[in-house]
Amino acid sequence: xxxxxxxxxxxxxxxxxxxxxxxxxxxxxxxxxxxxxxxxxxxxxxxxxxxxxxxxxxxxxxxxxxxxxxxxxxxxxxxx
Amino acid sequence: xxxxxxxxxxxxxxxxxxxxxxxxxxxxxxxxxxxxxxxxxxxxxxxxxxxxxxxxxxxxxxxxxxxxxxxxxxxxxxxx
Amino acid sequence: xxxxxxxxxxxxxxxxxxxxxxxxxxxxxxxxxxxxxxxxxxxxxxxxxxxxxxxxxxxxxxxxxxxxxxxxxxxxxxxxxxxxxxxxxxxxxxxxxxxxxxxxxxxxxxxxxxxxxxxxxxxxxxxxxxxxxxxxxxxxxxxxxxxx
Amino acid sequence: xxxxxxxxxxxxxxxxxxxxxxxxxxxxxxxxxxxxxxxxxxxxxxxxxxxxxxxxxxxxxxxxxxxxxxxxxxxxxxxxxxxxxxxxxxxxxxxxxxxxxxxxxxxxxxxxxxxxxxxxxxxxxxxxxxxxxxxxxxxxxxxxxxxx
Numbered sequence: 001x002x003x004x005x006x007x008x009x010x011x012x013x014x015x016x017x018x019x020x021x022x023x024x025x026x027x028x029x030x031x032x033x034x035x036x037x038x039x040x041x042x043x044x045x046x047x048x049x050x051x052x053x054x055x056x057x058x059x060x061x062x063x064x065x066x067x068x069x070x071x072x073x074x075x076x077x078x079x080x
Numbered sequence: 081x082x083x084x085x086x087x088x089x090x091x092x093x094x095x096x097x098x099x100x101x102x103x104x105x106x107x108x109x110x111x112x113x114x115x116x117x118x119x120x121x122x123x124x125x126x127x128x129x130x131x132x133x134x135x136x137x138x139x140x141x142x143x144x145x146x147x148x149x150x151x152x153x154x155x156x157x158x159x160x
Numbered sequence: 161x162x163x164x165x166x167x168x169x170x171x172x173x174x175x176x177x178x179x180x181x182x183x184x185x186x187x188x189x190x191x192x193x194x195x196x197x198x199x200x201x202x203x204x205x206x207x208x209x210x211x212x213x214x215x216x217x218x219x220x221x222x223x224x225x226x227x228x229x230x231x232x233x234x235x236x237x238x239x240x241x242x243x244x245x246x247x248x249x250x251x252x253x254x255x256x257x258x259x260x261x262x263x264x265x266x267x268x269x270x271x272x273x274x275x276x277x278x279x280x281x282x283x284x285x286x287x288x289x290x291x292x293x294x295x296x297x298x299x300x301x302x303x304x305x306x307x308x
Numbered sequence: 309x310x311x312x313x314x315x316x317x318x319x320x321x322x323x324x325x326x327x328x329x330x331x332x333x334x335x336x337x338x339x340x341x342x343x344x345x346x347x348x349x350x351x352x353x354x355x356x357x358x359x360x361x362x363x364x365x366x367x368x369x370x371x372x373x374x375x376x377x378x379x380x381x382x383x384x385x386x387x388x389x390x391x392x393x394x395x396x397x398x399x400x401x402x403x404x405x406x407x408x409x410x411x412x413x414x415x416x417x418x419x420x421x422x423x424x425x426x427x428x429x430x431x432x433x434x435x436x437x438x439x440x441x442x443x444x445x446x447x448x449x450x451x452x453x454x455x456x
C-alpha cells in the first residue's frame with residue numbers, strides 16, 4: 001500500500017465535496033488512481049480531457065505512483 | 081487638346097520639383113498622361129507600382145482622360 | 161518574457177510597455193473579454209479558478225516555445241484569477257517583433273496553447289441564478305446551482 | 309467602424325474603447341512601431357505624407373471588406389501623418405469579435421491591405437543626415453538628402 005495525497009480542483013472539488021484527501025492505494029499508476037477517485041466521487045469528465053500533476057509537474061497518466069506522492073487532478077481546463 | 085490638372089505626391093513631388101501643374105495634353109488615357117509626366121520629370125518607379133486618382137477616386141490606368149480632369153499621381157505607397 | 165496570474169484588473173498599456181523594443185516594428189495583442197452570452201445563455205459574470213504555480217510554469221513554457229518557433233523579440237501573457245464582470249479582460253497576450261507576420265503567428269499560437277494547457281477553470285454565472293463550469297461534462301449550466 | 313488619419317499620437321486605450329461590445333469575446337490589435345533600423349541603416353525618425361481624403365475613403369473600404377469577409381463585430385484603423393519619433397505608433401488596427409480566430413484573421417487582413425492600398429508615403433531619416441522614401445525605385449536612401 002502507498003500513502004499519497006490527492007487534491008481536486010474546480011468541478012472535481014465540487015463533485016467530491018472536498019479539496020483534498022490522504023489515500024492508501026494499491027494503484028500502480030496515477031491514471032489508475034484517477035480511475036478509483038473518479039468512480040468514488042462520480043467524476044463525469046473522460047480522462048482524456050483531464051490532466052494530472054505529480055509533485056508539482058504535469059505528468060502523463062502512465063506515471064508510476066510512489067509512496068508519498070502529491071497528486072493533483074485537473075478537470076478540463078478553460079482559460080481565456 | 082484637353083486641359084487637365086495634375087498633382088504629384090511624395091517622391092514624385094520632389095523629383096518634379098513641384099506639387100502640381102496645369103497641362104494641355106493629347107493623352108487618351110491617364111496611363112498615357114503618366115507616361116508623359118514620368119518622362120518629363122524623370123520618375124523612376126514603374127507604373128505597375130504606382131497609382132492614379134481621377135477626380136478624387138482611385139482609377140485604373142486605362143481610364144479615359146477628359147477635359148477638366150483632376151489627376152493625382154501616387155508613387156509606391158508605404159503605410160504602416 | 162513574462163507570464164503572470166493577476167487578481168486585479170489587467171493594464172494593457174503597462175503590459176505593452178514591458179515589451180517595448182526600438183528594434184520592434186510590429187506589435188500584436190490579444191485580449192479575451194468577458195462576454196454577456198455563452199452558448200445561448202445570458203452571462204452576468206464569471207469566476208476563474210487557477211493553480212497559479214503550475215499555470216505560470218506552463219505559461220512560461222509556452223512563451224519559450226513561441227520565442228523558439230517564431231522570429232519575435234519578446235512576448236508576455238497575463239491571466240486573471242477570481243471574479244470578473246462583463247467586459248473585463250480575462251487574458252492578455254502581447255508579442256513584439258521586427259516584422260508583423262511573426263507577431264501575428266506567435267500571438268495566435270500563445271493564446272491557443274494557453275487556453276488548452278494552463279490549469280485554469282472558468283465558472284459562468286447566469287441571469288437565472290444558475291452557474292456552471294465551462295467545458296466540463298455532466299455539469300452543464302443549470303444542473304449546478306450557484307454557491308458563491 | 310472608423311478609419312482616421314491623425315497628426316497627434318494615437319491613444320490605443322481610447323481607440324479600443326470605441327470597439328467595446330459586450331458580445332465580444334476576443335479583441336486583437338496590431339500596432340506598427342517606428343523602428344530604429346531599416347534594411348541595415350540606423351533610423352532617427354520618419355515622416356508620413358498622406359492624402360487624407362483618399363486614405364480615409366480607401367481605409368473605410370478595407371474595413372467594410374473585413375466586416376463582410378470575417379465573423380467580426382467591429383474594426384477600426386488609425387494612421388499617423390507627419391513627423392514621428394522612434395517607438396511611436398505609426399498605425400493602429402483593432403478588431404473585436406465573438407471568437408478569436410476571426411479577429412486575428414481580420415486584423416491581419418486589414419493591416420496587409422492598409423499597407424499596400426492607402427495613399428501614404430514614408431520618408432526615413434538616417435543617423436548620417438540622409439533621408440529616403442521607402443519602397444521607391446531610383447531614390448534609395450543616401451541619394452536623396454534631407455530637407456526638412
